[in-house]
Amino acid sequence: MRILPFDKSLKMxxxxxxxxxxxxxxxxxxxxxxxxxxxxxxxxxFLAYDGVIxxxxxxxxxxxxxxxxxxxxxxxxxxxxxxxxxxxxxLVKVAFEYAGSVGVDMISALVxxxxxxxxRTMISNKFSETTPFRLYLHDIxxxxxxx
Ligand SMILES: CC(C)(COP(=O)(O)OP(=O)(O)OC[C@H]1O[C@@H](n2cnc3c(N)ncnc32)[C@H](O)[C@@H]1OP(=O)(O)O)[C@@H](O)C(=O)NCCC(=O)NCCS
Numbered sequence: 001m002r003i004l005p006f007d008k009s010l011k012m013x014x015x016x017x018x019x020x021x022x023x024x025x026x027x028x029x030x031x032x033x034x035x036x037x038x039x040x041x042x043x044x045x046f047l048a049y050d051g052v053i054x055x056x057x058x059x060x061x062x063x064x065x066x067x068x069x070x071x072x073x074x075x076x077x078x079x080x081x082x083x084x085x086x087x088x089x090x091l092v093k094v095a096f097e098y099a100g101s102v103g104v105d106m107i108s109a110l111v112x113x114x115x116x117x118x119x120r121t122m123i124s125n126k127f128s129e130t131t132p133f134r135l136y137l138h139d140i141x142x143x144x145x146x147x
Contacts, residue, residue: 001055001087003094006038006045013038015047015054023056023077046094048078048087055082058091062102071099073109076118088121096125110135 006012013031020027029037038045042063048056056078060071073095078087099107109127111118123129 001090002049003046003090004049006047008035008039010035012047016045016057019047019054019057019077019079020075022079024075044098046091046098048091050082055079056087056091058095060095060098062104068106069104070106070108071095071102071104073107076109076121083117088117089124092121092125 004012006016010031013034016034017027017029017031037043043059043061045057045059047054057075058073058077059075061074063070063072073092076088076091078091096107107127109122111122113119119129
């Protein structure tokens with residue numbers, strides 16, 4: 001198993017699209033757009049490979065606010081047939097190493113309450129759970145508010 005940082009290649013962008021759509025069933029971008037989004041140094045993605053086969057990924061955002069400097073884990077996913085082998089855990093550890101290398105104060109993630117595997121992955125990596133919170137979302141592209 002190798003975990004590699006996204007290298008801005010078309011091949012890795014295609015691997016990432018395949019992983020994201022396979023695991024989460026969606027994906028907003030084509031390969032060129034993925035490369036553009038990930039050319040922002042604050043967005044870092046790491047992909048796990050078994051040989052040449054992509055098996056998981058973690059995407060992170062570096063945030064620097066007047067409140068804190070942190071790494072936000074945005075997405076963490078492992079292909080279904082390879083779950084329970086420690087790949088998710090290894091990806092979180094790589095995100096930790098990255099956080100250590102950029103000198104932030106904390107690392108955070110938002111996990112659905114019902115998502116037991118993901119919660120376990122966080123807890124076994126010494127994240128503490130803070131409750132209760134509500135996530136407020138407003139899709140401003142809907143209802144003719146934008147565009
Ligand atoms: C969450 C996810 C990334 C975990 O990856 P994984 O490679 O299967 O996890 P690991 O094998 O590294 O296991 C990590 C921990 O979770 C536990 N775990 C894994 N699958 C589990 C399951 N189905 N039920 C309960 N615990 C589970 C493991 O026992 C381990 O805990 P431990 O260290 O206390 O033993 C994976 O389940 C996944 O891709 N889910 C779908 C996508 C998703 O929901 N992502 C999170 C939101 S962005």
